[in-house]
Amino acid sequence: MRMNLEDHLKENPELKKQFDALDAYIGELATPEGSLINVLHYAQEIFGYLPDEVLEFVSSRLNVPRSTVYGVVTFYHFFSRVPKGRHTVTVCLGTACYVRGGNAVYEKVMRTLGIKAGETTQDGRFSLDLVRCVGACGLAPVVVIDKDTYGRSTPEKVATLLNKYA
Amino acid sequence: MIRNQLLVCAGGACITSGEKSVKDVLVDELKKNGIEDEVQVIETGCMGACDLGPIVVVYPEGTFYQKVTVENAGLIVNEHLVKGRTVSELLYSEPTSEKKAQTSGDIPFYTRQVKRVLRNCGVIDPLSIEEYIARDGYFALGKALEMTPDDIIGVVLDSGLRGRGGAGFPTGLKWKATRAAQGSPKYVVCNGDEGDPGAFMDRSVLEGDPHSIIEAMAIAGYAIGAEQGYMYVRAEYPLAIERFEYAIGKAREYGFLGRNILGTSFSFDIEIRIGAGAFVCGEETALLRSIEGKRGTPSIKPPFPAQSGLWNKPTLINNVETYANIPQIITNGAEWFRSVGTAKSPGTKVFALAGMVQNTGLVEVPMGTTLRELVFDIGGGIPGGKKFKAAQTGGPSGGVITPDYLDMPIDYDTLKEIGTIMGSGGLIVLDETSCMVDVAKFYLGFTVDESCGKCTPCREGTRQMFHMMEQICDGKGKDGDIEKLTKLGKCIIDTSLCGLGQTAPNPVLSTIRFYEDEYRAHIYDKKCPAHVCKHLLTYSVTADKCVGCTACARQCSVHAITGEVKKVHVIDQSKCIKCGSCYEICRFGAIRKE
Numbered sequence A: 001m002r003m004n005l006e007d008h009l010k011e012n013p014e015l016k017k018q019f020d021a022l023d024a025y026i027g028e029l030a031t032p033e034g035s036l037i038n039v040l041h042y043a044q045e046i047f048g049y050l051p052d053e054v055l056e057f058v059s060s061r062l063n064v065p066r067s068t069v070y071g072v073v074t075f076y077h078f079f080s081r082v083p084k085g086r087h088t089v090t091v092c093l094g095t096a097c098y099v100r101g102g103n104a105v106y107e108k109v110m111r112t113l114g115i116k117a118g119e120t121t122q123d124g125r126f127s128l129d130l131v132r133c134v135g136a137c138g139l140a141p142v143v144v145i146d147k148d149t150y151g152r153s154t155p156e157k158v159a160t161l162l163n164k165y166a
Numbered sequence B: 001m002i003r004n005q006l007l008v009c010a011g012g013a014c015i016t017s018g019e020k021s022v023k024d025v026l027v028d029e030l031k032k033n034g035i036e037d038e039v040q041v042i043e044t045g046c047m048g049a050c051d052l053g054p055i056v057v058v059y060p061e062g063t064f065y066q067k068v069t070v071e072n073a074g075l076i077v078n079e080h081l082v083k084g085r086t087v088s089e090l091l092y093s094e095p096t097s098e099k100k101a102q103t104s105g106d107i108p109f110y111t112r113q114v115k116r117v118l119r120n121c122g123v124i125d126p127l128s129i130e131e132y133i134a135r136d137g138y139f140a141l142g143k144a145l146e147m148t149p150d151d152i153i154g155v156v157l158d159s160g161l162r163g164r165g166g167a168g169f170p171t172g173l174k175w176k177a178t179r180a181a182q183g184s185p186k187y188v189v190c191n192g193d194e195g196d197p198g199a200f201m202d203r204s205v206l207e208g209d210p211h212s213i214i215e216a217m218a219i220a221g222y223a224i225g226a227e228q229g230y231m232y233v234r235a236e237y238p239l240a241i242e243r244f245e246y247a248i249g250k251a252r253e254y255g256f257l258g259r260n261i262l263g264t265s266f267s268f269d270i271e272i273r274i275g276a277g278a279f280v281c282g283e284e285t286a287l288l289r290s291i292e293g294k295r296g297t298p299s300i301k302p303p304f305p306a307q308s309g310l311w312n313k314p315t316l317i318n319n320v321e322t323y324a325n326i327p328q329i330i331t332n333g334a335e336w337f338r339s340v341g342t343a344k345s346p347g348t349k350v351f352a353l354a355g356m357v358q359n360t361g362l363v364e365v366p367m368g369t370t371l372r373e374l375v376f377d378i379g380g381g382i383p384g385g386k387k388f389k390a391a392q393t394g395g396p397s398g399g400v401i402t403p404d405y406l407d408m409p410i411d412y413d414t415l416k417e418i419g420t421i422m423g424s425g426g427l428i429v430l431d432e433t434s435c436m437v438d439v440a441k442f443y444l445g446f447t448v449d450e451s452c453g454k455c456t457p458c459r460e461g462t463r464q465m466f467h468m469m470e471q472i473c474d475g476k477g478k479d480g481d482i483e484k485l486t487k488l489g490k491c492i493i494d495t496s497l498c499g500l501g502q503t504a505p506n507p508v509l510s511t512i513r514f515y516e517d518e519y520r521a522h523i524y525d526k527k528c529p530a531h532v533c534k535h536l537l538t539y540s541v542t543a544d545k546c547v548g549c550t551a552c553a554r555q556c557s558v559h560a561i562t563g564e565v566k567k568v569h570v571i572d573q574s575k576c577i578k579c580g581s582c583y584e585i586c587r588f589g590a591i592r593k594e
Helices: A002-011 A013-027 A036-047 A052-062 A066-075 A095-099 A102-113 A155-163 B012-016 B019-032 B073-083 B129-134 B139-145 B149-159 B171-180 B201-208 B210-224 B238-253 B284-291 B320-332 B334-338 B371-378 B412-417 B436-450 B456-473 B481-495 B499-503 B506-523 B551-555 B581-585
Strands: A087-092 A126-131 A143-145 A148-150 B004-009 B039-044 B056-059 B063-065 B187-192 B228-233 B269-274 B315-319 B348-355 B361-366 B388-393 B399-401 B426-431 B539-541 B591-593
Touching: A002 A013, A002 A052, A013 A036, A013 A052, A036 A052, A036 A066, A036 B269, A052 A066, A087 A102, A095 A102, A095 B348, A095 B426, A095 B436, A102 A126, A102 A155, A143 A155, A148 B012, B004 B019, B012 B019, B012 B201, B019 B039, B019 B073, B056 B073, B129 B210, B129 B238, B139 B210, B139 B320, B149 B171, B149 B210, B149 B320, B149 B334, B171 B210, B171 B315, B187 B210, B187 B284, B187 B320, B201 B210, B201 B238, B201 B320, B201 B348, B210 B228, B210 B238, B210 B315, B210 B320, B228 B238, B228 B284, B238 B269, B284 B315, B315 B320, B320 B334, B348 B371, B361 B371, B371 B388, B388 B436, B388 B506, B399 B506, B436 B456, B436 B499, B436 B506, B456 B481, B456 B499, B456 B506, B481 B499, B481 B506, B551 B581, B581 B591
Parallel strands: A087 A126, B004 B039, B187 B228, B187 B315, B228 B269, B348 B426
Antiparallel strands: A087 A143, A143 A148, B004 B056, B056 B063, B348 B361, B388 B399, B388 B426, B539 B591
């Protein structure tokens, strides 16, 4: 399997750069022991998601069984095994957002984009996620798009918000 | 010479409300007036009054400007700072009396609070270690290093401080047990996995006063004999991670972390570990597995982390708010700490006030404060003249406080008596438009998603309960459901492995206890008294209000609405999917929901 990846990377310099960055990050770790989750965070930042070949690479570099890596990736909500859209829309359904109408906002986003949480639109523009509390309860209901947080959102505001992101 | 300081609240909510651009305008305007060297702009941590953001406070006067926008931020510079005239339109005015408040000291939201944990939040620049030191920061560490570890633990024990993460276990006992435990090395861990949806005090402390946690962890390290600490923060809080990381760097630079701290033989350092979105990791044994880079599944206690924690070594684990109390306890002593609060729960508690309440945000009050003071005096009551129905505490592990208990002093023990818990301090206010069955279903849905699956009662039991709750909300509830829910809930509490499962049924059991009539209305009458549960609603057109504008008919995705232009429309109940879009679109209030 390792050989295959190396051959693959030779033909794909962009991908090679990404793997080199991950390799360098792992090389610089002060304490590789117990750093699997941090490494996966970094990998997801580089690749956008965690495909098989990345899990395999992490497994061999950290000397952790692939089953363990897979187990950790699937345990935590934050890690994604599928590619994400260009923009990620995250609707908060923490308690404060829920009681202030977050569900109606979520339903409106679903209807507008035609996808459910965990899915990506066909044109690759948006991914939709649900989150339980981003800690901005004072401004409930909250929608986060990429790194921008929008408070006091309503179903009526959804279309305008989404239009800001091409 | 600096003559004025502008404190700009850079808490999560204010950033969301546009704090960054407001700050840019302030800086630009100062430059335009050539006074950028006389006036300092400082971004602080959360000031607490989240719905008043963005907030700008002008010192030395302390003038409190709220809801500042890009358009009017310039007035603060051009009027207040240049001409010496207060910008009246940006002051907070009391909703009832319309009296303008000059400083935060004139606003009831602030005057009733006792700020200990949050004493630096919104006051200092969280990125400046010098400002922390100027507020007696790291004094406690210096004092602690001149004490014996046993004396330190003695002070923490005497203070009566209890774990602010939710369970209220005496903190001093944890410290004592970890110090006494055999094994080396030992570790200090801070639980910053604030997962309770509706609580955000730990986030505010980490973002607004990170050095207080570093100082406390170092004191804890000295007291129990550890040289390594881990700060575990949830990935949902990137700003907290960034500021804490920066603070660690500064603390190392100043010699408060690292080898031979303050010239003593004590060495201590802290590493950050980032969560990855798993509520169960707030449970201490699960959190420790997550720090080790594994799946965050809990394990049976005993052994407690004090005996066998991180990599099976003795580990002290406390929550952020608990640590935030430590430096002041060391500096001011146990007696001082006990001077507020109740006998069994001394000190203060930070609550995250949210939901159907006028003033949302973070408030710190003495333990023993009543719910009435929190919701009505500090929170300003319910918006829109609606009726207070209940307050939910403890998130997915807690229950409700009803209007009957508005005057009960709130502490760990009184809440437990009425079937809820303190939890981390999330306090969600519910009004008459909230359906208690729906709220309980919401929490249960949360625990179903977050159950790690290791033990059967939690994994399968919560799912079965959730299924029953769904049936009830969908109008398919059956006679005997309430009894079954109660029985199964008690069984899950008795047999689950960790705190998540042992408390997961609480929201359902607590709402059954106080709002059984609402459950009965759902099950037997197929009605949702609060008009929340979709399947129990009927939408119809009020004939005398309908003008026949056809907006609803065009909006209806299943073509359930028919009617000609300028004639009364009709909803075909057999086709209606109860999505509510006709109700939303009608400008004449002609759609009735019941």
